[in-house]
Amino acid sequence: MxxxxxxxxxxxxxxxxxxxxxxxxxxxxxxxxxxxxxxxxxxxxxxxxxxxxxxxxxxxxxxxxxxAELQPVSTVSADQLAVDEKVIRINGDDYWLYGAVDPQTNEILHFRLFPATTKQTTRWFLTELHRRYRLDGVEFLVDDADYLVNVLDEDGYRFQMISHGNRNAIERVFWEIERRTSSFATSFSHVEPQTAESWLKALAVRHNSRQS
Structure with missing residues (x-):
């Protein structure tokens, strides 16, 4: 062939x-x-x-x-989700990538890029995540990220602060993003933030296709 x-x-x-x-x-x-x-x-x-x-x-x-406007699509198979945020460099400026991963399947549920990390951006991310997947009763696994912990606590979400175990699912995903981007560039340059976010979501689709 x-x-x-x-x-x-x-x-x-x-x-x-x-x-x-x-x-x-x-x-x-x-x-x-x-x-x-x-x-x-x-x-x-x-x-x-x-x-x-x-x-x-x-x-x-x-x-x-x-x-192609690829978007990660998954189903929540676990009663826990690993969430975190990571700094992404775009044209020399810092942006914050929020991510959510199902630790049972290692699938990426949602990516969102913001020019700052605040309580409001954190709430936007969690609201979008809940709207897409109906996360009633799900426990969020987080490290000591201030805004995530504060918003989860203030808004009545179930969460657990943990630095190992199932929460490592999100760390592995962020590590893969670092590995993938560093293979041809140390940061995003000469692109709009929307383009960088589009690429990250497309990468999530490819990642999920390998988990099934």
Missing amino acids: AESERLSKCIEWIDLSFVERDRTPEWAIQVGIRRHLADMSTRDASQFLDELGVQRSHIAAHNWVHK
């Missing part, structure tokens, strides 16, 4: 409804997105496709990722 045919058969989680009269074969768009999210810069993904006989620029590969 040709390499392009083999790769075109292994993709199930990318919706290409955004493609309108594109001159690129759909299998190539799918492969380009997957290779970029897996371990390649968009330039390397473009070169990879060129070796398969499809010539498209790294800008095209970049656009495919963000036009």
Whole structure:
């Protein structure tokens, strides 16, 4: 079987409804997105496709990722969720990435990027998370992050402060983000925060596809 045919058969989680009269074969768009999210810069993904006989620029590969608007979708299988926040550098400025992970499946439920970490941004994140997954009765696992602990306590959520065990699920996810971005850049540069958040959510979709 040709390499392009083999790769075109292994993709199930990318919706290409955004493609309108594109001159690129759909299998190539799918492969380009997957290779970029897996371990390649968009330039390397473009070169990879060129070796398969499809010539498209790294800008095209970049656009495919963000036009796909991938969003992590999961179900909550555990009575606990690991949540945390992490500083992300974008164009030299600090942004805060909030994340929630199901420690039973290691799936990412939600990512959200904010220009600051405050009680309000923390409440926005938790509200979005609850709206998507109906988390009545779920216990949140957190470390000593001030705003998360304070808001969870003030708003009556069940939570446990812990630095090991099931809470390590979110640490592993954040470590993977660091590893993945450092493979071609030490921070996001020359992109808008919305673009960085879009890429992070797409990475979450790819991560979840590997857990099932």
